[in-house]
Amino acid sequence: MRYLPHTDEDISAMLEAVGVKCLDDLFPTVPESCRFIKEQTIPGPFTEWELNGHMDLLAKKQGVSSGYRRFIGAGSYEHYIPASVSTLLGRSEFVTPYTPYQPEISQGTLQAIYEYQTLVARLLGMEVANASLYDGASALAEALLMAVRITGKRKVAVSSAIHPHYRRVAETYFRPSGIEVVTLPCLENGRTDVATIDQFQDLAAVAVQSPNFFGCIEDLKGICERCDSNDLLSVISFTEPLAYGLLKNPGRQGAHIVCGEGRSFGLPLWFGGPGLGMFACRTKYMRNMPGRLIGKALDREGKSGFVLTLATREQHIRREKATSNICTNSSHCALAAVIYMATLGGTGMRELATLNRDKSEYLKKELRKAGFRIPFDAPTFNEFVVEFPTGFEQTHKRLLDKGIVAGLPLASFYPAMAGKYLLCVTETVSRNDMDELVREIRS
Amino acid sequence: MKEISELNLPEDVYYTKNHEWARLDGEEAIIGITDYAQDQLGDIVFVEMPQAGDSFGKGEEFGTVESVKAVAELYLPIGGEIVSVNSSLEESPELVNASPHGDGWIARIRPADPGEMNALMSKNAYLEMLKGV
Numbered sequence: 001m002r003y004l005p006h007t008d009e010d011i012s013a014m015l016e017a018v019g020v021k022c023l024d025d026l027f028p029t030v031p032e033s034c035r036f037i038k039e040q041t042i043p044g045p046f047t048e049w050e051l052n053g054h055m056d057l058l059a060k061k062q063g064v065s066s067g068y069r070r071f072i073g074a075g076s077y078e079h080y081i082p083a084s085v086s087t088l089l090g091r092s093e094f095v096t097p098y099t100p101y102q103p104e105i106s107q108g109t110l111q112a113i114y115e116y117q118t119l120v121a122r123l124l125g126m127e128v129a130n131a132s133l134y135d136g137a138s139a140l141a142e143a144l145l146m147a148v149r150i151t152g153k154r155k156v157a158v159s160s161a162i163h164p165h166y167r168r169v170a171e172t173y174f175r176p177s178g179i180e181v182v183t184l185p186c187l188e189n190g191r192t193d194v195a196t197i198d199q200f201q202d203l204a205a206v207a208v209q210s211p212n213f214f215g216c217i218e219d220l221k222g223i224c225e226r227c228d229s230n231d232l233l234s235v236i237s238f239t240e241p242l243a244y245g246l247l248k249n250p251g252r253q254g255a256h257i258v259c260g261e262g263r264s265f266g267l268p269l270w271f272g273g274p275g276l277g278m279f280a281c282r283t284k285y286m287r288n289m290p291g292r293l294i295g296k297a298l299d300r301e302g303k304s305g306f307v308l309t310l311a312t313r314e315q316h317i318r319r320e321k322a323t324s325n326i327c328t329n330s331s332h333c334a335l336a337a338v339i340y341m342a343t344l345g346g347t348g349m350r351e352l353a354t355l356n357r358d359k360s361e362y363l364k365k366e367l368r369k370a371g372f373r374i375p376f377d378a379p380t381f382n383e384f385v386v387e388f389p390t391g392f393e394q395t396h397k398r399l400l401d402k403g404i405v406a407g408l409p410l411a412s413f414y415p416a417m418a419g420k421y422l423l424c425v426t427e428t429v430s431r432n433d434m435d436e437l438v439r440e441i442r443s
Numbered sequence: 444m445k446e447i448s449e450l451n452l453p454e455d456v457y458y459t460k461n462h463e464w465a466r467l468d469g470e471e472a473i474i475g476i477t478d479y480a481q482d483q484l485g486d487i488v489f490v491e492m493p494q495a496g497d498s499f500g501k502g503e504e505f506g507t508v509e510s511v512k513a514v515a516e517l518y519l520p521i522g523g524e525i526v527s528v529n530s531s532l533e534e535s536p537e538l539v540n541a542s543p544h545g546d547g548w549i550a551r552i553r554p555a556d557p558g559e560m561n562a563l564m565s566k567n568a569y570l571e572m573l574k575g576v
Contacts, residue, residue, distance in 0.1 A: 287489065287509075312514045321514070
């Protein structure tokens, strides 16, 4: 679609047609107190090269620029993006990923989504995956709402080791709906204390994240079995899908619903987004799943093709009885993810995941050797918590000035965790970077 | 779509304005949707049914029927407890299209008050209502 701005003549002609003098005359119904009356102080236009220079300056202020070495993940993981992703994403056939109102006319768009769903379902070990949601946080909220729909119970338990932002999004969803959220504490080893669910009555679901916010890998099999024996649904959230290149996937451990953030797969670390909500479940819950689904079908002549299926669950047909108010997906991000997954393949995914695990274990070992405590015993993937001595904030700041981001201070999310930092190591960090980090921390 | 004259509506059942039917069978009643309803919905792909033992009042929603283009709620013509549901619809929902008043029945109930049947429509009254639609 081309962008065609209105000229002053266009605007005058339209104003005359509707019989008003100026644009402001169109807004008398908006109370004056809600209007921005002042002149807008927007600087004049830049030339193209001035604008590039301006953006470069802004970028240099951010920790994502190439001048920094980052040991921080906490939901956004830095991974190398193969050239195949950006090259294919830029193809004109894919640049507008919007599904038209007659979706079947866009067989290429539907096939890409179908392949995305297939790879997500395989990665997570689930029977069916949707065309994607907005991000990991809203996917968790939608999963919990789905559990409420299936069970008819209006209380959910959420692990305190789920990403704090995800929990806030879920609470925002639930506040007006009267669904109660209870929080499960953590054990000494950094895992969720799932035994505490036995004390709650009438739960619809239990949600945990694995690896959790502290990087610890949860005992998903034990959690799913406990959910089964309590007759409630297990919701497994994740922020780092790459972990399932190496770890036993949630489906094989008995999960009912799996949801999380897919940004690790081919999407850069933009400031806060956009993300990619991955969402999968067992077939028996499919009709209660939010979002769109692409299916493969045969036409009248027996030729295979792709269709938007089960659309009757969606709000343009079911109105207030729809499974969700989400009738769309993050198509372009899902496309990046499917190209990324297809580029790596099963073997590549496993190798990359192993590299992440091995490198982060190296840093963990070096920090331990340097005398720092690793407070949680549970196994981790590419993130772990380190306890630094009092006054480490100064060191953290000094390292930041040198372009080293030495992890996330957990106290900002968990006040009782002063001195504990969440560190992340992906394939983008070299051994030299890690050795230098340890040297700098000790000095 | 069928003309009203083409509809196959049995004489021995009672009809609701929401296009369900009920037929007394001894102490129980069999519930389904009418030929008109299945024809309007088109190809039916899924029937969501209640569980045996569930109880519903007259006019209460007890399930949904889903076609390729729409989802319709099922309302119980008379109150009662679900005795059984037509489990062959799980695998073959198209039975509702092929035989809405026979093999495509949906649920069997034990009426709380069989007298509620009297408030339902006869075939002729239902046809009159359809002609007015």
